[in-house]
Amino acid sequence: MSEQWTEQSIPDQHGRVAVVTGANTGLGFETARALAEHGARVVLAVRDVEKGRAAAARISGDVSVQALDLTSLESVRDAAAELHTKYASIDLLINNAGVMHPPKQTTKDGFELQLGTNHLGHFALTGLLLDLLLPVPGSRVVTVSSIAHRFRGAAIHFDDLQWERSYDRNGAYGQSKLANLLFTYELQRRLAPVGTTVSVASHPGLAYTELVRNPSAVLRLITPVLAPLVSQDAAHGALPSLRAATDPAVLGGQYYGPDGRGELRGNPRVTPSSPQSYDQTLQQRLWSVSEDLTGVKFPVAHPETRPEPAERTK
Numbered sequence: 001m002s003e004q005w006t007e008q009s010i011p012d013q014h015g016r017v018a019v020v021t022g023a024n025t026g027l028g029f030e031t032a033r034a035l036a037e038h039g040a041r042v043v044l045a046v047r048d049v050e051k052g053r054a055a056a057a058r059i060s061g062d063v064s065v066q067a068l069d070l071t072s073l074e075s076v077r078d079a080a081a082e083l084h085t086k087y088a089s090i091d092l093l094i095n096n097a098g099v100m101h102p103p104k105q106t107t108k109d110g111f112e113l114q115l116g117t118n119h120l121g122h123f124a125l126t127g128l129l130l131d132l133l134l135p136v137p138g139s140r141v142v143t144v145s146s147i148a149h150r151f152r153g154a155a156i157h158f159d160d161l162q163w164e165r166s167y168d169r170n171g172a173y174g175q176s177k178l179a180n181l182l183f184t185y186e187l188q189r190r191l192a193p194v195g196t197t198v199s200v201a202s203h204p205g206l207a208y209t210e211l212v213r214n215p216s217a218v219l220r221l222i223t224p225v226l227a228p229l230v231s232q233d234a235a236h237g238a239l240p241s242l243r244a245a246t247d248p249a250v251l252g253g254q255y256y257g258p259d260g261r262g263e264l265r266g267n268p269r270v271t272p273s274s275p276q277s278y279d280q281t282l283q284q285r286l287w288s289v290s291e292d293l294t295g296v297k298f299p300v301a302h303p304e305t306r307p308e309p310a311e312r313t314k
Contacts, residue, residue, distance in 0.1 A: 006239070134194060
């Protein structure tokens with residue numbers, strides 16, 4: 001077990017601007033709340049503005065609400081444009097919002113819902129906001145992945161990326177969470193020569209939140225029994241993201257998760273991700289496809305040298 005890292009470990013955040021997606025509930029709310037309570041100026045980037053305002057009213061500190069629907073590239077562009085008018089710079093972008101195991105659906109742009117929301121929407125948002133982070137020394141992009149990126153069948157299905165031939169909601173979720181890590185590591189490689197901004201990933205372990213709103217029949221039966229034994233609440237599930245966002249010792253390309261058995265719960269620490277998540281060819285191919293699908297080009301190029309994307313601390 002590593003040293004204890006709690007909300008009390010968060011350094012003073014006064015003077016910092018943090019944008020947190022999906023911040024009206026669950027992990028995003030707890031992340032936003034903790035940052036605001038430590039002095040950050042926090043933007044709740046949410047699809048439902050009224051729910052966002054209700055969440056903001058429950059947080060002590062400087063909190064505002066920004067409309068953002070990650071299932072619509074038009075909404076992502078509009079949100080990025082509005083944030084450019086409101087803020088001269090951004091210190092933290094926390095790509096937290098996500099959907100898990102829904103029935104087969106597509107985004108407004110025709111992407112499979114989980115890939116479109118969890119990866120492509122955040123890819124576009126990050127690219128459109130990165131110019132506000134790059135001038136800020138110590139700025140960070142934190143992208144929330146999942147232990148599901150390791151599950152059997154988790155892969156990037158380039159031959160059927162949108163699951164049009166057949167749909168497996170578990171496989172589609174695993175694909176989207178693997179995509180989060182491939183994006184994190186490729187973004188860090190592109191950011192490294194700049195030296196001001198770093199890209200980091202996190203996962204909450206097993207946190208029982210509203211994200212788990214589409215369980216299978218088996219999960220519906222066992223969750224009431226197992227959840228209290230193996231999962232943790234949203235406040236504890238948010239700690240890996242908070243550490244990735246605020247710990248001065250964080251390095252670009254690291255991946256934070258709980259230190260307990262199976263990484264289901266526990267104290268946040270650096271943890272390795274799956275071997276395929278470190279595949280640089282896979283990272284670059286997904287990046288190219290994501291640029292083509294979203295139409296978003298980043299203001300940082302792929303360097304000629306290709307260093308390892310992360311510290312694989314165990």
